[in-house]
Amino acid sequence: KDFNNFIPRTSAPTYKDDPLGEYNLFSMKSTHDWRFIRSKLSPIFSSGKLRNMFPLVNENGENLNGYLKNHVFETLEGKSVCQNYTTDAIVSTVMGLSVNSFKDEETEFDRISKGLFTVTLRRATELMFFFFVPFLSRLLRLKVFSEMGSQFYRNLFWSAVKMRQDNNIKRPDLIDALITLKNYGTIEDADSKEQKKEVVSNPSQLKLDGDVLVAQIALFYAAGLNTSSAAMSFTCYSLSYNPEIQIKLRKEIQTVLARNGGKLTYESVFEMKYLDCCFKETLRLYPSLGYLDREALDTYTFPGTNLTIEKGTPVIISLAGMQKDPQYFKNPDVYDPERFNDENKDKIPPYVFMPFGDGPRNCIGARLGQLITKVGLINILKDYEVVTVASKPLLELNPKAFFTEAKGGISLQFKPGTVYV
Secondary structure (H helix, E strand, O other): OOHHHOOOOOOOOOOOOOHHHHHOOOOOOOHHHHHHHHHHHHHHHOHHHHHHHHHHHHHHHHHHHHHHHOOOOOOEEHHHHHHHHHHHHHHHHHHOOOOOOOOOOOOHHHHHHHHHHOOOHHHHHHHHHHHHOHHHHHHOOOOOOOHHHHHHHHHHHHHHHHHHHHHOOOOOOHHHHHHHHHHHOOOEEOOOOEEOOOOOOOOOOOOOOOHHHHHHHHHHHHHHHHHHHHHHHHHHHHHHOOHHHHHHHHHHHHHHHHHOOOOOOHHHHOOOHHHHHHHHHHHHHOOOOOEEEEEOOOOEEOOOOOOEEOOOOEEEEEHHHHOOOOOOOOOOOOOOHHHHOOOOHHHOOOOOOOEOEOHHHOOOOHHHHHHHHHHHHHHHHOOEEEEEOOOOOOOOEOOOOOOOOEOOOOEEEEEEOOOOO
8 A cells, every 4th residue: 555655675786786687677776767667568468468478388388298208207306397397488488599408408598597596605695685785785796697697698688689670570478578668669468459558657767778678588587487496396396295185186187178178278277276276375385585575765654553664774574474374374384275265265364475576566477477387287287196205305495595495406206197087
């Protein structure tokens, strides 16, 4: 309700030192710049645009299914398997490239992602400074994206722009949408069939060009890669320890596919209600980022109280704590997708389940992330059962990791599953 007083995040790289870190929508500090870029990017993630992206996503889901066919009963590291798929799906939908991480040796994308997410003391310290002590990150001239990574994204984007413009190539992905923004300043909204009108006044001085565009490519690749692969691997782990839930979900997937002649479509993904419950329960237990942060633009007093937040004060909300609070979720450590079914979902108090944030600054790519995650899970579970590895210890979260991840990985096996339909 009072969003306008808590728009910016606490993290704040500077334009000069880290343009891709500052210009990307997630960490953008200026409220004017954020409103301007958000209004321009929102149509990219409309239902119509996602429907057009679906074939690109599902093609990579089928590659995942084929990979598992050749590795049944083998002990695999679940996060790595899922990350190969999400890398390919995101590279396709965001960058417009076709790669197959299940066949190729380590690619430049792998090296860039390892630099972003591999847990080292240096990287953990950098992320802590970015998010919690931003003045130190500026003082030490730290960067969200390394110089090598930044140049990689720039070269990739501008070479793609040149190739498409020279050859009149159109493709339903983020780069195509950004080219349209660069050339015309707006994106056609496929849901309304009308040009998206500017919904806010624009005091921003940003131009839709240069690193402003490249920063969005870097953001959506980095954010989508980690969140989707984590959600998939934690779901697979949870299902392996809850076989009755896995059976129910596999039956739903097979039933919906059978109704569509065995074909997975954009619409059929959203017919799978129990899949959505499992997806949400995974994010409740394992939110990709364990907190939300905002900064007070002005001094604010909560109505009816003496509690005042001074201007410039960081506000941190613990998602990991709130989403496991027994006050809100009975038996909070139990994996129970039924919490989110039609009968029970309205019993969850407002604003205690926010894995993608809430309000105007929620995650703009949440719908694409959900689509990628669900398509991946469907392509696994339609044919395979996920089982635990008896010799491996129970999952333990890595206390040194900034993003939610399993210490030592997630060991899983995939075996041919029962055909129920």
